[in-house]
Amino acid sequence: MVTAREVAQLCGVSVATVSRVFNRPATVSATTRERVERVARDLDFSPNESARALSRQQSAMVGLVWDTDHRRPGWRHPFLQDLLLGLKSALSSHGYHLLLLATSDDARDRHPGVSLADPIAYVSMTRRHHLAGLVLIDSGTDADAFTTFAQSGLPCVALDVAISGPRATHVTSDNAGGAAEAVRHLAALGHRRIATITGPRGNAPATARTEGYRRGLAEAGLPVTEDLVVGGDFYRESGFVGMRRLLARKNPPTAVFAASDEMAVGALLAARAAGLRVPADLAVVGFDDIEVASLVDPALTTVAQDKPGFGTAAAGALLAMLESSTTPEPVLLPTKLVVRDSCGVRR
Numbered sequence: 001m002v003t004a005r006e007v008a009q010l011c012g013v014s015v016a017t018v019s020r021v022f023n024r025p026a027t028v029s030a031t032t033r034e035r036v037e038r039v040a041r042d043l044d045f046s047p048n049e050s051a052r053a054l055s056r057q058q059s060a061m062v063g064l065v066w067d068t069d070h071r072r073p074g075w076r077h078p079f080l081q082d083l084l085l086g087l088k089s090a091l092s093s094h095g096y097h098l099l100l101l102a103t104s105d106d107a108r109d110r111h112p113g114v115s116l117a118d119p120i121a122y123v124s125m126t127r128r129h130h131l132a133g134l135v136l137i138d139s140g141t142d143a144d145a146f147t148t149f150a151q152s153g154l155p156c157v158a159l160d161v162a163i164s165g166p167r168a169t170h171v172t173s174d175n176a177g178g179a180a181e182a183v184r185h186l187a188a189l190g191h192r193r194i195a196t197i198t199g200p201r202g203n204a205p206a207t208a209r210t211e212g213y214r215r216g217l218a219e220a221g222l223p224v225t226e227d228l229v230v231g232g233d234f235y236r237e238s239g240f241v242g243m244r245r246l247l248a249r250k251n252p253p254t255a256v257f258a259a260s261d262e263m264a265v266g267a268l269l270a271a272r273a274a275g276l277r278v279p280a281d282l283a284v285v286g287f288d289d290i291e292v293a294s295l296v297d298p299a300l301t302t303v304a305q306d307k308p309g310f311g312t313a314a315a316g317a318l319l320a321m322l323e324s325s326t327t328p329e330p331v332l333l334p335t336k337l338v339v340r341d342s343c344g345v346r347r
Helices: 004-011 015-023 032-043 045-057 079-093 105-110 118-129 145-149 177-188 204-219 236-247 261-273 307-323
Strands: 061-065 097-101 134-136 156-159 169-172 193-196 253-256 283-288 303-305 331-333 337-338
Touching: 004 015, 004 032, 015 032, 015 079, 032 307, 079 097, 079 307, 134 145, 134 307, 145 156, 145 261, 156 307, 169 177, 169 204, 169 307, 177 193, 177 204, 177 283, 177 303, 177 337, 193 204, 193 236, 204 331, 236 253, 253 261, 261 283
Parallel strands: 061 097, 061 134, 134 156, 156 169, 169 331, 193 253, 253 283, 283 303
Antiparallel strands: 303 337
């Protein structure tokens, strides 16, 4: 971001003169005013952002802490693409910009399996550059590091990870409620052996969706059969492998709730490879409502998250901390069951 001080140096005037050009132009000579305005246009200088940075000792930049290492698949997930668009749009409309804080390959190699090896360094960098606040996206092993951010006093909003601190909050979807609704829907269709392919162990949304699966069975008066619970990682291959394991059971399921649409698509492919018809022989429900859910054949019944709204809610929570002294309560976004063709009445 270009500052008023930089404009002043290039024009050979004081910062106060630059301020008067944009706030009290009549007090500045026409020659000086024209010179300052020309330089400001050339540098794409924004007086409002500069004033905010000078008065609060912070820039109009918000740091995005997110490990995008190519060895981790998380950054490629379609759900996050839409979420980031909502986040960026909401911040931009209030004059803030998003800055990705990258994790170095050296740090990752020194600390295998830990994406944010030195969260204190991130906190120091944030303060050194006067970043307004942080948005935190978990890459699978970052929850402990996020605790450091939350206790730092910096305005922080975490996505799908529960954090607490003097200036910290989080945003998540109703993962458990959405999963329970999906299972109740399958039970209402007559299914009694309902399996699940879970997300990765230790992941907060995955854990909540498994809890919702169990709750949905209980609400439908059905027992939990541990033989019908298999693990996955939210991605297609694990859905394919998990479905093959379930179909190899002595008494296989007639329906499956996959904790992500990517895994549900993998389950559809595994069912097709086994010669099964969906939904006649097997009903499949996913979670997320990413674009591919409506494009596969049969179209996928799924639990929809408000992806752009997720980003907007995160931005709103952060802006509340930046523009006032309040720390918002955690935000729980509703989900919605979208019924398509991959579910059928059990004959």
